Amino acid sequence: xxxxxxxxxxxxxPGGTVTLTCASSTGAVTxxxxxxxxxxxxxxxxxxxxxxxxNKHSWTPARFSGSLLGGKAALTLSGVQPEDEAEYxxxxxxxxxxxxxxxxxxxxx
Amino acid sequence: xxxxxESGGGLVKPGGSLRLSCxxxxxxxxxxxxxxVRQAPGKGLEWVGRIKSxxxxxxxxxxxxxxxxxxxxxxxxKNTLYLQMNSLKTEDTAVYYCTASSGWYRDFDYWGQxxxxxxxx
Numbered sequence: 001x002x003x004x005x006x007x008x009x010x011x012x013x014p015g016g017t018v019t020l021t022c023a024s025s026t027g028a029v030t031x032x033x034x035x036x037x038x039x040x041x042x043x044x045x046x047x048x049x050x051x052x053x054x055n056k057h058s059w060t061p062a063r064f065s066g067s068l069l070g071g072k073a074a075l076t077l078s079g080v081q082p083e084d085e086a087e088y089x090x091x092x093x094x095x096x097x098x099x100x101x102x103x104x105x106x107x108x109x
Numbered sequence: 110x111x112x113x114x115e116s117g118g119g120l121v122k123p124g125g126s127l128r129l130s131c132x133x134x135x136x137x138x139x140x141x142x143x144x145x146v147r148q149a150p151g152k153g154l155e156w157v158g159r160i161k162s163x164x165x166x167x168x169x170x171x172x173x174x175x176x177x178x179x180x181x182x183x184x185x186x187k188n189t190l191y192l193q194m195n196s197l198k199t200e201d202t203a204v205y206y207c208t209a210s211s212g213w214y215r216d217f218d219y220w221g222q223x224x225x226x227x228x229x230x
Contacts, residue, residue: 036217045222052215
């Protein structure tokens with residue numbers, strides 16, 4: 001069973017930049033894993049942000065971007081806003097299975 | 110506007126069964142690959158399973174913890190997705206979300222609000 005690992009928590013100042021990463025226990029994350037990123041705020045359902053590594057949905061704010069970085073999938077927030085405080089999850093496609101990361105709690109302070 | 114509305118959650122005893130439904134609207138349900146994702150209280154997201162569209166074969170895949178106990182089906186005439194859960198365990202306690210795809214490798218573009226399934230004696 002593949003394990004997908006994210007930073008448990010990160011803190012960023014308003015207006016700053018932060019990068020969240022997503023690693024796979026099977027090795028380097030490539031575009032063939034079609035990394036997805038999701039945001040979840042307390043008491044709400046998750047919301048899709050990024051698909052297939054770097055593609056944004058129509059509702060994804062421009063300050064969010066996805067990439068591959070050092071063998072991991074990455075989500076970068078530039079010009080962080082207070083409303084970006086949330087839990088962020090990555091997901092990797094592995095054949096017929098899909099595996100979520102454990103999530104990163106992002107605090108804006 | 111895409112809408113996914115789950116129903117059918119509720120308290121069930123260990124070993125019991127439950128069927129969840131997800132009513133879809135605002136998109137062409139018959140073309141969409143549909144999935145279930147769960148979230149145990151205070152925990153992260155866990156993929157449960159996915160069913161392809163009938164035009165793509167209609168087959169389902171499941172996560173290891175639920176394989177053999179859960180089945181997914183769809184009724185395209187009713188725009189409804191189902192999750193049949195059998196032999197429930199306390200560790201199946203979670204909010205269950207249905208999700209809809211809008212393209213390849215986009216299984217989770219749209220989410221419902223979820224339905225809570227507590228498994229307890």
